[in-house]
Amino acid sequence: MAHIDIPYYLDFLPQSLLQECNTRAKAIPNVPGLSLAPGIREQFPNVETDDALRFVVQLYEETKDELNQVLVKRQEDRAFMDQETLQCLEENKDVPYLSPDYQTVLGRKDQTGRLVAGPLPPQETWTKVDIPASMEGEQVTLFGPPDSPQMAINAMNALHRKLPNEPAIVTELVEESGQVPRWGADNEDSMTPTPQNIIGANQNLIGCYDRTLTFTDEARGKHYALAEEKLSKPIKRIPGLALPDGNHLYHGNPLPLHILDFGLQLFHNWQHPEALVFYVPKLENEEEATYLKRFIERAERTIKELHPAYQMGSIRLFIVFENPRAIFRIREIAEALAPYFVGGSLGWHDFLASAARLFKFDPNYRIPVKADPNIVINHIKESHLLLAEALTPIGGIKIGGMYGILYEDGNEHSFEVCMVGYIKDVIVQLKRGLDGFWVAHPNFVRMGLAIVQAWRRQEQTPGDDTLDRLIKALVPTPSEQEPLLNFVHSKDAPGLEHDDPLYLRGVLAADLEVSDVIPNDHPDEVRYNIFQALQYLADWLRGNGCVALPALMHDASGAPVFVRIMDDLATTERSRWELWAELFHKRVSHETFETLLQEEIDFIKSGAQTPTKRVQIFWNEQTERWYPIAIKLLKQLVMREEPVEFATELLIPFTLDIIRDAEDPWKRACELCPGHYQE
Structure with missing residues (x-):
């Protein structure tokens, strides 16, 4: 076996699996060392192409040692x-847990005197952010994968997606704003990173930038094409530093997915500034930001050598x-990345999941429950304000998190309840000084632009009633x-002052005891996490990393209303860390978990539909090979005493055809990754 440049990647692709991948891989004659x-x-x-792949491997050669150091330091910091x-x-x-004397890792220094987690002393001067003209304006951002031409075209055309009953005031405000949405073209948590998805997404985005992308759905007789004007502005989210790709091997080593994905994007679209x-x-x-800056600098120098006009x-x-x-290092990260840094956003599902990982051995820590509909309003305030306080003085763009709740098609009550939650989330983020937010479906884009424009009118002319009229049009039921109007016109939820002893924990939503919505160990909360995670994992394994799963919200009277929640890998990470903590700290027994798990499996297998519960990812011919694996993986994610850092450590092998195409993928994975999986 070849020398492993980045041993960290063996946590995702064990050495025996890499050996088999190398045996099967085909060498690329014009790119020595690549297969x-x-x-x-x-x-x-x-x-x-040869030239594109040569560009990618050159970036890898120039950055692999520094990347390895970064990932080694991550492991040391975790320990x-x-x-x-x-x-x-x-x-x-x-x-007591809420005592000012309660100790956590925040503010602690390692043996070198380096502060590992928590804020650093402030600097006196900071670099101002240079925002390109193309990125100025409102940051209403549709987020979703570009792995199919149809999805990419729908995302690009989001501004033109008018609902049949769109209120006239929405049309008026959208036109008045003159804004176009952004599209977070997600090659990370919304995507199963098979080569078909990752490389297919690059192909689709090339077609978006050069305006050639089309698609015909032969079965439905429908043709998709990009609109002539007012297209969304794609912003690709590349994979994180931790993920390797076993499909692209260089001298036997898996290429980092972020280098592959970024490199292909830059190589093919260097002439389109909006693609960069x-x-x-x-x-x-x-x-880590310093590594990223050096990587970008090398990439720019290399593309400039190839294309002097760059x-x-x-x-x-x-x-x-x-x-x-x-x-806690927003401005330090911005400074390390200058002049490339343009802004930041908050991914709150991953944020909560990683906070749960940080405090995993603390039995008093409780992650905010997934069933809480007001998480953003009540528990993400400090991080919103911290983002605004850090980036406003230096001119950076500040974007909140995702509104991922979707209404049930044809259900007016579901639509209205979704609108209540959507308007609350948007208004809260605008009150906190943010410039935008993410939405999970194109149908929400125009309404989001309208809400922002109505808010701007009110800012410019106090007493303007446009926002009230818009709310009444979107939510016509008086009850x-x-x-909702009372909420919009009331003050924001109370927060913590910076000198509060619990402030740092408050930023992480780590200042909660038992939830007043539902306890983390309540059977219904455990069931909900199992039910959602199982369906998501099965669909992820099948190749779909963005799944709208059924859920319940409640209207103003407390009655349950069906909605769908757009889940990606971040939401499943959040579920598994909540489940893991309840099992590890023995608030939920293994026996209880196994019982609830089996009941949820039986419910999914039955395809049952009840007034309060529905299956979205059915156990059928398409999923029957993946559901048993999803069950095994979920058990391993939540029942191991020492859980894997990221769920992808267990999932990535299933992106390889050598395992995916096997008659029994689980058996093949266990054969190729001895000790990696538990039977």
Whole structure:
């Protein structure tokens, strides 16, 4: 076996699996050292060209050592934080959880004197952010994968997607704003990273930028094409630093997915400045940002050598602040990335999941329950304000998180309840000084632009009633409308001052005891997490990383109303960490979990539909090979004493055809990854 450049990646692709991948891979004669899984080049000849792949491997050669150092430091920091959390357990004996004297890892320094988690002393001067003209304006952002031409075209045409009964005031406000939406073209948590999806997404985005993308659905007789004007502005989210790709091997090593995906995007679209804005997920501190800046600098120098017309400094980066370490280093990360940094957003599902991982050994920590409809309003305030306080003075763009609740088609009551939640989330984020937010479906884009424009009118002319009229048009039922208007015109939820002893924990929503919505260990909360996670994992394994799963909200009277929640891998990470903590700290027994798991399996198998519960991902011919694996993976994710850092450590092998195409994928995975999976 070849020397492993980045041993961290063996947590995702064990050495025996890599050996088999290398045995099967086909060498690329004109790119020495590179080999690809069979069939990739044949499927995507215009993307996986010799020149493009040569560009990617050059980036890898120039950055692999520094990337390895970054990932080694991550592992060392994880061990330090776990050790300190265990030490805090001793220090916290008989200390109440909400006491100012309660100790956590926040603010602790390692043996070199380096502060591992928590804010650093402020600098006196900071670099101002340079926002390209194309990125100015409202940041209403549709988020979803570009892995199919149909989805990419729908996302690009989102502004033109008018609902049949769109209120006239929505049309008026959208036209008045003159804004076009952004599209977070997600090659990360919304996507199963098979080569067909990752490379297919690159192919689709090339067609978006050069305006050639079309698609015909022969079965439905429907043709899809890009609109002539007012298209969304795509911003690709590349995979995080931690993910390797076993389908592209260089001297036996898996190429990092972020280098592959970024490199292909830059190589093929260097002449389109609007294509050179990226979301980067899961950075943890300014040290990792320094690696990223050097990577970008090398990429720009290399593309400039190939194309002298390329304008240096064209790349811009949005950082998704979704880690409990990164949230306290927003401005330091921005400074480390200057002049490439353009703004930041908050991915709150991953944010809560990673906070749960940080405090995993603390038995008093409780993650905010997934059933809480007001998480953003009540528990994400401090991080919203921190983002605004950090980026406003330096001119950075500030984007909130995702509104992922979708209404049930044809159900007016479901639509109205979704609108109540949507309007609340948007208004809360605007009150907190943010410039935009994410939505999970094109149908919400125009309404989002209208809400923002109505808010701007009210800011400019106090007493303007446009926002009230818009709300009444979107939520016509008086029993829903009145409390919503009261909420919109009331003050924001109370928060913590910076000098509050619990402020740092408050930023991480780590200052909660038992939820007043439902306890984390309540059977209904456990069931909900199992039910959603199982369906998501089965569909992810099938190749779909973005799944709208049925759920319940409640109207103003408390009556349950069916909705759908757009789940991606971040929401499942959040579910598994909540379940893991309840099992590890023995608030839920293994026997109880196994019983509830089996009941949810039986419910899914039956395809049952009840007044309060529905299956979305049915157990059928398409999923029957994946559901048993999803069950095994979920058990491993939540029942292991030492859980994997990321669910993808267990999932990534299932993106390889050598396992996916096997008669029994689970058996094949166990054969190729001995010790990696539990039977």
